[in-house]
Amino acid sequence: MLFIMSAEIICVGTEMLLGDILNSNAQFLAQQLARLGIPHFYQTVVGDNPTRLKQVIEIACRRAQILIFTGGLGPTPDDLTCETIADFFGAPLVERPEIIEDISQKYAVRGRVMTPSNRKQALIPQGAEILPNFTGTAPGIIWQPQTGLTIFTFPGVPSEMHRMWEDTAVPYLKNQGWGKEIIYSRMLKFWGIAESALAEKVAAYLNMPNPTVAPYASKGEVKLRVSAQAANEAAAQDLIAPVEKQLQDIAGLDYYGADDDTLASVVGQLLLAAGQTLSVAESCTGGGLGQMLTEISGSSSYFWGGVISYDNSVKIGLLGVNPEDLAKFGAVSSIVAEQMAAGVRSRLGTTWGLSITGIAGPNGGTETKPVGLVYIGLAGPHEVKSFEYRFGTARGRSLIRHLSACTALDNLRRKLAA
């Protein structure tokens, strides 16, 4: 097996074992390592326990050459990371007066006096460099306890860790020669196709070495991550661009955007480009479609508003839905979806009216109209159409509502893009 120099992320803290906090530090460090082109293959979480932490260090030393620790640098007795690492490598701890000085000054600024427990934070392994903490009291270290092994420690507080990483770890690693090859990714996004179906369409791309293409799926959306390793971002983009283009061509209208694009932002761009406007009429989503549309800054240029017609009286009173059709076909029907879309379009005077009516559950389903049945209405300058969806009874209220709003946007997107 080819030897690849790599890093390992080790997050220390019993709070993660209790599930009290999300381990956002691991994600941040993973992104940063990718940016610098430093491979990393493992992340480990361990509690504030010296015996277990030593076992983790022993394993990590065998499979990585850069160990990045977060957490356990604070002043309280359960913060043991630094002394445990020193103990593992048999190095004595040395009190560093510059750290004492730094902590005292920070306390003075906040009108507080340094406590004896803070002295512990000034103890670092002999031979280690101090990784200064500009925003908090806990410093980190950069240390080479043995040849070919570099250790970084960071506090667990994300804002402190981020700043220290940028200010000292990045320059240090670049100085060591990292960052010459970087990994750059584009996330391509698709709607209206299953992950397995897309994966089969693009099967030939899933085994390429550089760029690599990997599929993901969540909440109805399918993504392809295209990642290239190259000397810099521009070179990586050159590797990615032709593959991205081919993948888009294969997917056709199922492809809707990349990276920060959302269905709402793409619909917004299309409306802006056409100089058109939109209003919505929402029943089962209760405002979720409007919420998605207005999450985009500047959406007031094309989104005028809408009606949350949760109760039938609102469908009749504010949208002009025909009470006889409501009684005959029910609120969750193709004809009511169309009348809602046409009604909001004419009341608000927009180019398009988009509506949703459905059964989000868990109650309210029947044999003929099960939970998950959703109608989307789209009224435009030339016609009013509706679309029926069956999202299934088992997917839960929240997901059915999410899928309904996304699918409504997707219908308008396809209409505008066609």
Place this chain on the structure above:
Amino acid sequence: MLFIMSAEIICVGTEMLLGDILNSNAQFLAQQLARLGIPHFYQTVVGDNPTRLKQVIEIACRRAQILIFTGGLGPTPDDLTCETIADFFGAPLVERPEIIEDISQKYAVRGRVMTPSNRKQALIPQGAEILPNFTGTAPGIIWQPQTGLTIFTFPGVPSEMHRMWEDTAVPYLKNQGWGKEIIYSRMLKFWGIAESALAEKVAAYLNMPNPTVAPYASKGEVKLRVSAQAANEAAAQDLIAPVEKQLQDIAGLDYYGADDDTLASVVGQLLLAAGQTLSVAESCTGGGLGQMLTEISGSSSYFWGGVISYDNSVKIGLLGVNPEDLAKFGAVSSIVAEQMAAGVRSRLGTTWGLSITGIAGPNGGTETKPVGLVYIGLAGPHEVKSFEYRFGTARGRSLIRHLSACTALDNLRRKLAA
């Protein structure tokens, strides 16, 4: 060293090594293990790589007796978790017709045809039980490949994993004798008070041994987690109840609910109890308030709907806001908030009308009306009032909108609870 039976969480997916996603599955499983009193000391993240995954399994087998895997069960070629585990323990993979049947049916319901790549998901190690997936296509397994070792696999999609955990893993583990000494928690929720202020008020409770009380804060909400260790849930509740009561008394109206309660669900219960109804008029939140209210199943009993009045023409046309006041005071003003609330209340004929108008940013702020300035209007049977908030310019569009919707609900809650 005392032998303690324990679990280990192993999350599989290159997307975590690239930092593309937050590992929320580890947090969920950590919380669940704590609830069942199952110790766990390590969490590992590894990519979709059979060689490295086998190394992780080897290490985990030495230090844990229950291995919980998430991720890598999908239909695409890089989903390798199940076959790699089978390979590690030398078990053949067997195609299970009931899985094929289940996937075909799910595809049929959604009007799609099962693809050949889905067949891979029906292969599970000989001797393993199927852990059914009610919401997605990837089933998991429960398997004892050797004496004293139990393996669970779950898909990486959080919603599917949660449901499968609750439905099958929890009963299985309880049947194995877990959950005898349990850790049970209540999460008390507060709105309208800062974390530090609440922590000071309840300082005496923060150092208790059993139950323990720990403060958390996120997105404007403050929480106190009260956790008790006891033989069963009832005994734990007995330990928690008096402390919970005292904490509620100290917090007064800043306390709004516990556990699954949300501001929207609490407002809903209060409206139901009073036999009253609600409508909303939303400008900067664009539907987010209605979305929150309708996230509650059964909300149609008290929530009738509303108007998303993003454009001023909708404020005038559908809500009856006075155009002269709009011109004179601006859309983001106390008087417009009041007219929006009164307008939606009278148009929809509800007991209460609740409105939001504000500047969510990042653009649109001025010297006198900065980003983060929000007015909430509340119209009721006896009066129309408004409330001004300044959420700050730096918190970002998404958080300002979230705080606006929550604060609107909180105002109504305090009115209804008073």
